[in-house]
Amino acid sequence: MLSFRDLTYRIAGRVLLDHVSATIPAGHKVGLVGRNGTGKSTLFRIICGELQTETGGVELPNDCKIAKLPQEPPGGSQTPIQYVLAADTEREALLAEAEELENSTSMEDAERIATVHMRLAEIDAHSAPARAAVILAGLGFDEEMQNRPLDSFSGGWRMRVALAGCLFSNPDLLLLDEPTNHLDLEASLWLEGYLKSWPRTFLLISHDRHFLNSAVEHILHIDNTKLVLYRGNYDDFETERRLRMEQQTALAQRQAEQRKHLQDFVDRFRAKASKARQAQSRLKMLAKMQPIAAAVEDPTVIFRLPDPEELPPPLIVLDNLTAGYVPDKPVLRHVDLRIDMEDRIAMLGANGNGKSTLAKILAGTLKPQAGQIRRSGKLRIGYFAQDQDEVLDESRTPVDHLADLMPNATVEQLRTRLGGFGLTREKAQTAAGKLSGGERARLLFAMVTHHAPHLLILDEPTNHLDMDTRDALVQAVNEFKGAVILVSHDRHMAEACADRFWLVADGTVKDFDGDLDDYARYLADKRRAAATVKLKGGGNSETSAADRKAERKQAAAARQALAPLRIAVQSAEKALARLNAEKMQLDATLADPDTYTTMTPAKLAELQKQHGEIVRKIEAAEETWLEAQAKLEEAQSEAA
Template identity: 40%
Template structure:
């Protein structure tokens, strides 16, 4: 009985259930229906814990599941009558057991003493131990599977926890107050980071500002995060960078309690709180102390009206003393400047004065992510953790963020694949790979240069050592059995034996993407002529737009979020119709459109091969797998469920599907999000050699510089060509923000 039927039942009765939970429950019920625990009760408890508090619906679902699992549950019931074996603490020789044998038997009325009297045990201890080892391995394997699935559910539960509760738990006020005279450098000795059964790091970690850590996994070197440094954490998709950040954020590694931590990984929950108030409330202790200050002032005002009775005097003295403490703490955290600091942060991230007064529920997911970032910057934790912050903001806000973080007073650990961002912000690079962390001083460009030089030297050293060994071996082979040279050959044998084992330097796995050549078609291919668009005639978004796209076009479009960049792309694809003006399109033209939310449209219940087959039928499985290989989805990855893939792997699947359209023009809206540096390099190389037209919306400076020949700015309802490069545009943005009153 397939788990598909169970999944369909859960979806039909509880249509809002997360797909991850549906898949977990259906797999659990099918795989474990014959095990010891009451699986239906476990499923019932899980649904209750997720807030499925509709008793009638839960009962109906349980009844359906009982019917679907009837055969397996019956088999379990039949087996339940079998005698259960007891596992003893140690292997025992039953012939030496005395009184115990009179009271313990394998079956009713059996006397072991009378059976075994005078006989040695015939139990094969080695076989018994072997069977126990097999059983233990089976239990551990199942536990790892459950831990992996359960960790995803636990992670979702943590995300749903109240922000204030989590903040106070992770950053207790007493510990923060004790931090004044303590070092804020961080030492992470011998941390062991796992995600389910997958080991992410098993290293003795230490971040040092002096030297490059080499082979930290083998040498057990320690790593130290020095206060005031800004670390860029890089590595391929799937190596566990985000997992490492989460472990640090939850203090699952021994971060000193007096060091405040804040991790920005998810958008805030929208409600009626204004954007400005949302930022102010992010500093939970500031908000609590301000409320306590108001309460104390009100209490003192009431007590002042009372008489001179000693108990009122004592109460006034106690309240005054506490108020003085609150004032001191508020002064230490510069609470008075809070509103102006919050407004400045929001303005830098693109929130107008009017936007700052809007309820958070009115903002889209991207803008709520900006709010989450503003809240973190406002709190000013000693250790700020950011996971791909550039994925959620436009080039304008990114330019401001780069400038702002350059003067960040605390420690910053940021995961990013944006080389220009890392060059602007990072003082150090931490490279996560092969279960270890390697540390380099400097920004990304310096890291790349240092690593390339180090890799060349290691390769050269390895080749020199191998040549030396070959030379020794050649002499040994030639003179080993020659009487005159035998002693010399023997000496070289000893020299060879004493040489340490050599491991070849790690080879960096390069990546390549491949788009099919575009067929030649006659121009014009795609044109907008005097196009005006607005969702209502009274509120125009774009006006008088003229653009001509051909096979040789390489255009990058930049501008603030909401200026109309994505709308322009949708006009070119004819997804939107202009209010006035003309869209001219060649009848043979094929457009490949990659939206910034494209990966969300992939069916998580299908494998990449199944997804391509559903969209572009007619090929063999091997052909689909070969095509996915053009975008580094190879081996068993092509047969995994899309829902289990990383963001970068999903992007690769989306590009594979895009290329099967055999497009003449690619319209790419934020294609670099989620791709690691190697994937980004592969995409840039593929687009640079492709013979079709490209229009791209991106915030990645290096990507724009490499791929585009023209830079167009979308602002003030117009789209105009910019006479300059990305650096010049970013400089203008930062200067304009700084010039604001």
């Protein structure tokens, strides 16, 4: 189906692909992986004929239809459904021809019309609008959105439309370059399932480990200018590659020992006439031995998030909070949440439901419209926003950027901080515009965490990061001593880092009881229910309005019933916070060496007694808080 034959390509004198050969049979689902800058997107352009190779080339069937996800989003007055339907160019051409010949009376045209309609039937043209609508719905477009002009959408949503067009066109070879970068977790899960049943060949560039594990059956790895095809998903590839590297290293060691043995013989006996012929023979053996290079692992990507000091719980409490951007049009309502130092929480919910809005509320960059938000007085927050990359000045170095945030730090201190994120002295003095995507991400994390935050809010932090950088980030987040709130379409990161999930949906936020497999089932059930309602023709609008009014009254009554329980929880939290603050003061006093030289034994004994009493009071206060919290959660569960 797809073959690379002795293919060489170089850019600006640097060899990206060096005499590579590989064959991908028809129907194979292949993940194309490799570090950023190794030539993955370049290989896609070579396949499409956009770039010319130095040697060799690509072999494809003559009638092979290729669809490649574009890098730029579509626009204009065309609607998403119109754009997707137009992606099937054969159908569009046949429909246009049929319309043009419709009023013709010639026998020749009549025969042609019959042929056109026969072909339209063969490609199932009549069902095309329904098929296009299903794909758009899977990628997050409801009926109203499908019929809005493309120019009314953001770039991310328009990239979803481009992806829908590629899928709808049913190509023989589908090329997808980071298709999940503009998707939320819900759309990523849908795409994962859609590609599992894809009947033809596709190549997928992705740094999403879970997506690669689920969607592909082979891995094509670009490494050190070479191509190697592995059978299995990404985890299988890592296991086999590790084994190959170990075997190559062992072979290289054995060869080195053999070469040393031959060379020692030559050095000892070259001058002796009786051994001269044997020495010459061994010299020829040495000359013929092809050197085996020991496998060299890529350098480890470094992420070291600075740890904050401990703060007593809670860090943040939201009480009946309402948030949005336009008065009287809230995005979120009746939000009751609490965050503590040990929390690792991932947000679930489709784009547009309010995940970024909640992140901004927690970060303090957006004020609530109603309700209360209480923060610990010493709380420091690090907020990595989706558009974080825009804060970088392309002409300034990482040292310059960090110096703006740490004006009292020396250049050496700034370099040390950047070194904790894998930015060496050379990279620390390189203009941001010349850094790779992973290096820019590490600079941004160094900036976001420069003040050792207690709470780290990460809104899509893995976009454009390669696999190694993502793995390093996951490890750093797991080792971080503060709280973490995560918004990410990267399922592997969410599963590896989060202990709890918040579901942001239907205008509010609530705990999701389950893991991401449960969430995938929840979404599937929701889609089936929506399809059933649509099949039945929907409900009566007046009845629906009455139901919504009744639901609002019921919710108000439930909130009123929960009020005393919330007050009890808040009182317990305040008491616990006060006791923890007293304990911290006593701890500091007892840890001070001067205390034991300036204080009388009686006073010291009194302090130690107070410390013991505070510890007992904290234990009792914790029990009171846990009991109050359990009652509140039980009541909330019954009211849900």
